Amino acid sequence: MSLLDVRDLSVVFQRRGERPFNAVDKVSFTVEPGQTVGLVGESGCGKSVTSLAIMGLLPKRGNKVSGEVLFDGADLLKLRPGDMRDRRGRDIGMIFQDPLSSLNPVIPIGVQVAEVLERHQGRDRKQALREARDLLDAVGIPDPQRRLSEYPHQISGGMRQRALIAIALACKPRLLIADEPTTALDVTIQAQILTLLKQLVDESGTALIMITHDLGVVAGLCDTVNVLYGGKVIERARRHELFAHARHPYTHGLLNSVPRLDSPRGERLHAIRGSVADNIPWTEGCAFAPRCDNVVDACLEGPPPLEPTATGGDLRCNNPVSEEVAAR
């Protein structure tokens, strides 16, 4: 049994007086114990909303979540709020994008780490702080004893993200969700944080869902990659398959738009034309069709189905990039 089995997860945002917006549209994927799974896509493709829906952290009002999120066989969407509270932080940890705003500005770092241990492991404050110090040490924060009493504004951005990782991993959860954990950091710090995450996940056997728009992050970390577009999974492949031959024109375009050291000098970088604003609704065809170079008539006649590929992945495309072109 998979650790996490997301089935037909949909999130519809509905505000009074506005048309409902389908942010996540029947997304399905699985995470095996210890596996690292990527959710990749551009802003607004539904990757963060997916993760918040799994955690049960979407606002209580103004949205409708449907489908199933099976964690160890139990549907998280059907849990009572109190039971979900028991699982968050204990079974599933989460790291967010902006480490400064994600830490409480008026509470010392030590307490922010310790409170999760007090909540789930029944530690008292003193013992929890001792363990918090060890956790800060484990995530590579220098002089952890001193940091316990310091406030978020007193430490650097990289250290803040390390502290958040310590919080998320404090109770040794079986699943960690990282929502763009390096976006707000310098490039050099990004690499350090990713290395740290990889090391911690490997050591503890924690499964990881990596949410990112950065294909470099995917290349370094993920076993399996789900590419999202307009709230749907459009391509799923093992990491090497995806980088070797991405079949969906969108994924292919994304990979081609990454500058490469071995490309001839003076060659122009490929760009995907248009923007997300050009999307058509999935009910009318493929959302990516207006921006697609491979568009055919079938693309505007209804949503293409997600179908298995020869290489063991899945693909939602009527006219995928040919194997030869993709392999180039």
Added chain:
Amino acid sequence: MLRVIVRRLLQLVVTLIALSALIFVWLRNLPGGPVDALLGERATPETRALLTKALGYDQPILVQYGKFMQRILTGDFGNSIRTGDPVTEVISRAFPATVELALTAMLIAVGLGVPLGYLAARWRGRLLDHLTVVGTLLGVSIPIFFLGYLLKDVFTQNIHWFPPSGRVSIGLDNTNITGFFVLDSLLTREFDATADALWHLILPAFTLATIPLAVIVRMTRASVLDVLNEDYVRTAEAKGLRQRTVRGRHILRNALLPVVTTIGLQTGALLSGAVLTEKVYNWGGLGTLITDSITGSRDYPILQALILLSALVFVVVNLVVDLSYAFIDPRVRVR
């Protein structure tokens, strides 16, 4: 920190000196004056001249001011023109009454305002929230003197729940130690007097509390709504913390930072409300003293001291708020 306090106190001294000069000149340029007030319209020029000379108002204003400042340095604010009592004595008799009233009003405003504002934010868009928004709008817009007479009429004339005026019932033999009647009666264990003092206190305190209450409710509500959307609240939820912990430690603590500033400012502004409230309920405090000293006799010495005292209270309250900020918000360094 100590250096900051010392510097702020020095600034305070300068402010007070400048203010004293201003008041001194300004009061003496108001139409009418103690001589007219004491002698009435039909006094002969001779008596006027005599009294003016006796009070020292015939001297150049600079000389008068110099003498005034000289006496202040020895703690002598002069004597009341009307009664002849030393100003310090008159004021220290009235001061506890006003402080008691103002503190009770602030207790009501904070004690009701913060929970109400918090609940309104939590139940945004529901009935309580709408009621709060409308209620606070009324609270800040209804003039105190109007509300005061309204409450007085309803609660003391129509239904006799509260006494109409004064600080204690006539004939009640309460011991006076500090001048704070509630505190005094508690100290001497005269609990019937405590109940009586509280009973007299409730209506005036509520009247005086309306504006700060409304402002604090609005501030708390807005601030909690801001904090609810903060990323660190989401982090707290992602940790699976109990709702109580998320609300108390993560939401309310941050939301109250701006409310503290508001509380400070409102406390400073309370004196102006106290003047009207005390008038309505015949509360023998500083407010009553100010109105009596202006309308009755243009009692220059009393007025000068009272205005300086209000300024002093205002500045000190603000200093306390600024300093307290450094304790409750670790990001703030007091400079």
